[in-house]
Amino acid sequence: xxxxxxxxxxxxxxxxxxxxxxxxxxxxxxxxxxxxxxxxxxxxxxxxxxxxxxxxxxxxxxxxxxxxxxxxxxxxxxxxxxxxxxxxxxxxxxxxxxxxxxxxxxxxxxxxxxxxxxxxxxxxxxxxxxxxxxxxxxxxxxxxxxxxxxxxxxxxxxxxxxxxxxxxxxxxxxxxxxxxxxxxxxxxxxxxxxxxxxxxxxxxxxxxxxxxxxxxxxxxxxxxxxxxxxxxxxxxxxxxxxxxxxxxxxxxxxxxxxxxxxxxxxxxxxx
Numbered sequence: 052x053x054x055x056x057x058x059x060x061x062x063x064x065x066x067x068x069x070x071x072x073x074x075x076x077x078x079x080x081x082x083x084x085x086x087x088x089x090x091x092x093x094x095x096x097x098x099x100x101x102x103x104x105x106x107x108x109x110x111x112x113x114x115x116x117x118x119x120x121x122x123x124x125x126x127x128x129x130x131x132x133x134x135x136x137x138x139x140x141x142x143x144x145x146x147x148x149x150x151x152x153x154x155x156x157x158x159x160x161x162x163x164x165x166x167x168x169x170x171x172x173x174x175x176x177x178x179x180x181x182x183x184x185x186x187x188x189x190x191x192x193x194x195x196x197x198x199x200x201x202x203x204x205x206x207x208x209x210x211x212x213x214x215x216x217x218x219x220x221x222x223x224x225x226x227x228x229x230x231x232x233x234x235x236x237x238x239x240x241x242x243x244x245x246x247x248x249x250x251x252x253x254x255x256x257x258x259x260x261x262x263x264x265x266x267x268x269x270x271x272x273x274x275x276x277x278x279x280x281x282x283x284x285x286x287x288x289x290x291x292x293x294x295x296x297x298x299x300x301x302x303x304x305x306x307x308x309x310x311x312x313x314x315x316x317x318x319x320x321x322x
Contacts, residue, residue, distance in 0.1 A: 059293055067187045068179040068246060068299065069289060073282050074194035075243035076303075079255035080281035081201050082236050084273055085212040087260040093146045094131045094233060096253040098240045100150035101127040103249035106174050106241075107157030111164040116174075117189060117241065124241050127153075128233035154249070177248030177300030179292070190242050197235045204228065209270055247300040255281065258307035265311070265318035284310050 060066055079095075086092050102124045109119035131146055173181040201208065210218040211228045219225050236256070243252045263276035288303030295302075 055294075059290065064179055064182060065289070065293060067182040067184065069286070071182055071187045071190035071242075072179075072246045072285055072289065072299075072303075074190050075239060075246065076255050076259075076281040076285040077278055078194050078197045078201075078235070078239045079243065079252075080259035080277040081198070081274065082232060082239060083256035083258075083260040084263075084270070084277055085208055085232055086236065086256060087264075088212050089215075089229075089232075091132070091232070092253070092257050094128065095236055095240060095256040097131045097146040097150040098124055098128055098237050099244065099249045099252045100154040101131075102237075102241045102244055103174055104153035104155075104157035106244065107161040111161045120241050121238065124237040125234050128237040129230060132229060132233045173248070174244050175249050176298065177244070177246050177251060179246060179289070179299045181245055186242075186245050193238050193242050197238055200231065200235060204231065208232065213270070247303065251300040251304050254304045254307060255285075258304075258311055259284070262307070262311040262314045265314040266321065280307075280310055 060069070083092070083095070086095060102120050105120040105123045106116045109116045127149070131149065134146055134149070207218075207223055207228050208231075210221070210223055211225050215225050239256075240252050243255060247255060259277035259281040260273065262280055263273045267273045267276050284306040285303055288306040289299060291297065291306070292299040292302040
């Protein structure tokens with residue numbers, strides 16, 4: 052067993068994936084609690100597709116993928132948030148329309164210009180082999196920013212998540228904090244697409260929160276549980292991916308699914 056782990060972390064790409072992936076998983080799990088409780092979880096899925104579309108287009112035009120994708124994804128986060136809050140529209144349907152259109156545009160433009168090469172498919176399905184030192188540095192910087200802002204505004208986010216009307220009456224600018232959640236989600240999604248892929252990055256946002264809510268009830272306990280579970284499931288998925296040569300993103304999602312089923316059963320027995 053010791054020999055296996057020594058061999059595992061002797062590979063540079065595994066070590067880079069472990070650092071970047073654990074940070075992304077942690078950020079996604081913390082943001083996911085508010086997104087799930089506020090029924091904004093579709094925003095994470097929408098942003099992943101928008102992010103892939105912009106990354107694919109940037110690569111087709113020889114622009115910096117992250118340099119283009121990050122600002123556009125942040126702009127898209129405001130737009131998707133507005134769609135979710137617009138009572139005149141079916142929010143989920145509108146977000147699905149935007150996300151599928153972005154995904155289709157990215158695939159179409161890429162296929163016309165350069166074809167679906169390895170770099171593009173790694174953004175769609177994820178690849179631990181594609182994690183570079185620059186990706187790790189960017190992940191550390193952006194994830195540190197996300198964690199700092201989440202912890203700094205924790206009490207305001209808590210208030211906005213559970214009772215937005217009361218928070219507004221208390222003088223909290225709820226629109227600003229909803230926008231902050233959307234922006235932080237956009238950053239996390241774009242950074243995490245290298246490892247998880249656009250198809251599966253939203254699972255890191257949704258699964259830990261839903262899993263923790265099967266057993267725990269308070270916001271604080273769910274937050275702590277989600278953070279711990281997300282990192283554990285990430286490393287379990289990464290280890291099994293290396294051991295059985297399976298896609299890392301898909302293996303991590305399955306690890307989260309198994310964890311959800313276990314907590315679901317525990318929650319039923321407990322109640």
